Amino acid sequence: MTARSEDFANRLAALRHIAAEVAARHAADVDARSRFPSETLAALREARLLAAPVPTVLGGDGCDVRQLAEICSTLAKACGSSAMILAMHYVQVACIVRHGLGEPYWRAFLAELPERQYLIASMTSENGTFGEMRASLCAVRREGEGFTLDKEATTGSYCQQADAILVTARRARDVPETDQVLVCVRRADYRLEPTGEWDAMGMRGTCSPGFRLHSRGAQAQILPEPFADIAVQTMVPYSHILWSSLWWGIAADALGRAGQFVRELAKRHPGSLPGNAVPLAQASAQLQTLRHHWLGVASEFDGLEAPGAGGRRALNTIGWALKLNHLKVAASEAAPRIVHEALQIAGILGYKNDSPYSVARHYRDVLSAPLMVSNGRILSKNASMLLVYQET
């Protein structure tokens, strides 16, 4: 699935306008008040950008992951929180497109999405599972055609503003913690009790406190495939690629500010190279490497759909698991490093909150990258896989 290049160019132009005229304008206030970026989301809805991953036959744009990553990285240059919200929403839509399209309930839901511009949140975290997405304590309780589901999530971004939430849970009460399903609960059918405030160092506009969820629905709302397959084939690849692209976007804007600072210094002292021009050149090389990393993995991922290329099943291999984890770890380490360099280059004017060269918000936002599915946890899984796998 790929949007036609002309259609996509138009979409990206609309997004650039929203990034510059809406998201960038409100980013400081969103950050200062730790509030939902409602103006940006309204503009994204108006431009029908929430349906970018929905197939064209259902009225969406049919964007592939590389195109979605271009969108998220562009928005991240203006507001990291808005880009993270959009990326998380796209991940949820992709899970439904790739694992639910054959079911009448999900087909109807996706056909409504372009018109209604539903915003979909995610609840994989849970008190007691300690950051392990592939285990759940809560379980679906089936009664007749329906179900009820209660969950206590440690972190739930924009759940209070969403129209639906995709929730991981055990398939039933009598199955192991790893036998999970992905359930869509709709706004009219759930109640959320916040268990705290979202007053975090960065990504403050994502509005991500803990929640107690009480929900019910029809069993058709449970995605038919096991969550183990959905995670490997869609949730993890889309998350790691889209998150990496937006961390890059945050770093790109920070370095852009530092570059502007250096160019203005150079203008004031014609004929001499400012001392921080060489560090700028070094950081620019790191930024380019990072961009090529997520672009490369995104293109390879999209290429799996080509005839004879292996398809979705290729994602169940250790090689792909490592490739995607390497991208997440590398991007989440590189992006904060680049923002740190931008701060060294701009100096005190980068450190001040009220300076045009400020990278304070960028720095705080990007520091969430190694925690958002902790790198320690991912590296320990990689280490186990590398004991039995050697790249050919």
Ligand SMILES: Cc1cc2nc3c(=O)[nH]c(=O)nc-3n(C[C@H](O)[C@H](O)[C@H](O)COP(=O)(O)OP(=O)(O)OC[C@H]3O[C@@H](n4cnc5c(N)ncnc54)[C@H](O)[C@@H]3O)c2cc1C
């Ligand atoms: C901005 C933001 C938004 C988020 N939004 C959502 C959301 O919408 N929905 C949602 O469900 N969740 C969300 N999360 C939560 C996220 O998905 C993770 O669940 C959470 O960040 C992990 O929490 P933790 O650090 O306590 O977990 P842990 O993975 O338990 O990590 C804690 C510490 O233990 C270490 N550690 C853990 N396992 C190992 C291991 N095997 N080997 C070595 N060290 C290890 C880690 O390195 C880390 O130092 C969000 C997080 C952030 C930062």
